[in-house]
Amino acid sequence: MTISTSSFQLIAALVRRETAMVYDSGKEYLVEARLTPLATAAGCPDVDAYIARISTDLAERRKALDALTINETSWFRDQTPYQAFTETMLPRLIETRAATRRLRIWSAACSSGQEAYSIAMLLDQHLPPGWTADILATDVSTAMLERVRAGRYSQVEMNRGLPATTLVKYFTRAGTEWEVSPELRRMVRVQHLNLADAYAFTAIGTYDVVLLRNVLIYFDQATKYDILRRMRPHVAPDGYLLLGSSETTLDMPADVAGLWSREQLGRVQAHRPVAAVPVASPTPIGA
Amino acid sequence: MTAAPAITDVQAIVEQVWSSFLGEAEPLLPAPVAPGRAFPADDAWSAAVSISGGWDAAVTVELSTPLALSLTTTMLGLTADETAEGPLDADVADAVGELVNMIGGNIKSLMPGPSVLSLPAVAAGRAAHPSGAAEVARFDGVRAGQPVRVAVHVIPQP
Amino acid sequence: MRAMIIDDSRAMRSILRRILAGLDFETLEAGNGREALDLFEAGQVPDLCLVDWNMPLMDGYTFITEVRANRDWRDVTLMMVTTESEQGQIVKALAAGAHEYVIKPFTPDAIVDKLELLGLVNREVLA
Numbered sequence: 001m002t003i004s005t006s007s008f009q010l011i012a013a014l015v016r017r018e019t020a021m022v023y024d025s026g027k028e029y030l031v032e033a034r035l036t037p038l039a040t041a042a043g044c045p046d047v048d049a050y051i052a053r054i055s056t057d058l059a060e061r062r063k064a065l066d067a068l069t070i071n072e073t074s075w076f077r078d079q080t081p082y083q084a085f086t087e088t089m090l091p092r093l094i095e096t097r098a099a100t101r102r103l104r105i106w107s108a109a110c111s112s113g114q115e116a117y118s119i120a121m122l123l124d125q126h127l128p129p130g131w132t133a134d135i136l137a138t139d140v141s142t143a144m145l146e147r148v149r150a151g152r153y154s155q156v157e158m159n160r161g162l163p164a165t166t167l168v169k170y171f172t173r174a175g176t177e178w179e180v181s182p183e184l185r186r187m188v189r190v191q192h193l194n195l196a197d198a199y200a201f202t203a204i205g206t207y208d209v210v211l212l213r214n215v216l217i218y219f220d221q222a223t224k225y226d227i228l229r230r231m232r233p234h235v236a237p238d239g240y241l242l243l244g245s246s247e248t249t250l251d252m253p254a255d256v257a258g259l260w261s262r263e264q265l266g267r268v269q270a271h272r273p274v275a276a277v278p279v280a281s282p283t284p285i286g287a
Numbered sequence: 288m289t290a291a292p293a294i295t296d297v298q299a300i301v302e303q304v305w306s307s308f309l310g311e312a313e314p315l316l317p318a319p320v321a322p323g324r325a326f327p328a329d330d331a332w333s334a335a336v337s338i339s340g341g342w343d344a345a346v347t348v349e350l351s352t353p354l355a356l357s358l359t360t361t362m363l364g365l366t367a368d369e370t371a372e373g374p375l376d377a378d379v380a381d382a383v384g385e386l387v388n389m390i391g392g393n394i395k396s397l398m399p400g401p402s403v404l405s406l407p408a409v410a411a412g413r414a415a416h417p418s419g420a421a422e423v424a425r426f427d428g429v430r431a432g433q434p435v436r437v438a439v440h441v442i443p444q445p
Numbered sequence: 446m447r448a449m450i451i452d453d454s455r456a457m458r459s460i461l462r463r464i465l466a467g468l469d470f471e472t473l474e475a476g477n478g479r480e481a482l483d484l485f486e487a488g489q490v491p492d493l494c495l496v497d498w499n500m501p502l503m504d505g506y507t508f509i510t511e512v513r514a515n516r517d518w519r520d521v522t523l524m525m526v527t528t529e530s531e532q533g534q535i536v537k538a539l540a541a542g543a544h545e546y547v548i549k550p551f552t553p554d555a556i557v558d559k560l561e562l563l564g565l566v567n568r569e570v571l572a
């Protein structure tokens with residue numbers, strides 16, 4: 001079974017329109033591998049027939065989009081950002097937020113929730129008594145959001161980066177899976193959000209730490225810059241934006257670069273909002 | 288009613304073991320065989336582990352010989368040269384034994400414990416079950432046209 | 446770095462050996478806890494042990510207890526790699542002195558993740 005060029009272009013355009021993710025030619029095998037099981041389940045003879053069908057069948061289209069978004073994730077992914085969170089960001093925020101005793105964290109492409117729950121575990125361990133934390137987990141994939149809500153992970157997922165002591169502390173067995181504790185689940189709020197949607201951030205609020213990790217790499221340059229531009233007001237003035245380890249070196253055009261400064265925290269780089277400065281004042285003050 | 292693991296759980300375990308070690312390239316697909324119908328291969332390998340304590344049962348895996356051979360080749364990482372003659376029987380027994388150990392251990396964790404898992408017993412040929420043993424769960428699947436069966440038996444308490 | 450793979454299945458030892466070789470570990474193998482202890486006593490003390498639970502002659506849990514009872518071996522990092530997957534078993538192994546725990550089945554990434562947690566591997570350097 002091989003996918004035709006026209007089907008591939010059709011599905012690539014659909015994925016791009018709905019999620020901004022770019023499927024370049026050469027990725028035909030990926031589309032095929034991910035859609036073949038769905039095609040079989042839907043009773044289509046091949047992937048081409050299935051792609052034809054999703055132009056009209058919206059339920060099936062949702063499933064195809066979910067299958068085509070790359071959801072690879074793990075607990076405490078790359079470790080260093082989480083180390084920097086506990087060792088640097090959290091102590092600083094605890095000082096500056098003493099009046100409200102409240103922290104707001106946003107996992108902005110949360111996949112199945114490991115990122116949001118990893119943060120929840122660290123907050124559970126390091127947040128002083130009397131403090132509260134609100135963790136918002138958003139993703140474009142509704143299937144992934146369902147998974148975050150369920151808070152259940154397979155054995156194979158549990159093995160990926162979760163220290164054994166943390167596993168026994170925060171999870172219980174539920175059949176073949178493990179379920180995250182109700183306390184952690186209460187800290188995490190789930191919401192559908194398409195990062196590429198120009199108006200998606202309007203009502204989202206401001207966060208002390210935003211994790212926007214391993215998702216910009218799937219977008220084209222213009223979309224990446226646009227997201228980084230729109231993200232700026234949603235990171236608190238003394239807050240942090242964390243990108244994926246391969247995304248921090250991103251070259252940005254001057255107008256975007258001017259919005260963010262980079263700060264080295266241990267072994268990771270965080271992006272921090274640059275205080276708004278008037279661009280070029282026409283006449284010097286007092287002249 | 289004897290305690291039994293859910294069929295869907297057994298299937299999830301078999302699929303996880305399968306895809307972790309043998310990759311997703313050649314998936315294991317469910318292929319139900321009507322109850323009472325024989326395992327669909329004459330030439331087979333089988334292995335069993337027993338679980339005893341909080342729950343008493345035997346978990347068996349049966350697979351066609353070609354499937355057992357390809358499992359062994361993959362797990363042992365044998366090269367084309369090394370497999371020209373086919374893996375040794377001792378190697379097949381070892382790989383099939385590890386397969387039933389992984390499946391059996393995970394099934395044990397679904398059931399009331401604490402229980403102890405035995406070391407695997409492997410044989411060339413179909414699985415033998417003690418008389419009176421009742422099958423309480425079964426998964427039948429195929430990979431690249433080759434059959435595999437995982438079954439859970441308990442001996443009903445009088 | 447030297448690692449000892451302790452598992453009664455040659456197939457499983459082979460899988461782990463190939464993963465560790467890719468991480469630049471030198472490997473030793475033992476088919477059960479008793480054999481592994483004999484190697485320790487003969488002076489073959491590795492930096493890391495990957496330990497199965499159910500094995501003939503001496504199981505992995507007993508092995509860990511034995512290693513922890515000897516002060517000379519306190520620097521050895523112990524990681525269980527086993528199909529035993531009840532929460533109680535994990536707690537028991539950690540209490541006996543295991544540093545980490547991987548449940549079979551696992552993917553190679555899981556082993557790398559855990560060794561990274563233990564500070565024995567650095568993906569950035571490997572890449």
Ligand SMILES: C[S@@+](CC[C@H](N)C(=O)[O-])C[C@H]1O[C@@H](n2cnc3c(N)ncnc32)[C@H](O)[C@@H]1O
Nearest residue numbers: 019069072073109111140141194195196213214
């Ligand atoms: C590779 S995962 C990264 C998960 C996690 N942040 C991490 O670093 O492990 C990428 C996630 O981005 C999501 N995604 C893709 N396009 C998106 C979009 N336009 N808006 C929001 N999320 C998107 C995917 O559904 C997927 O869950």
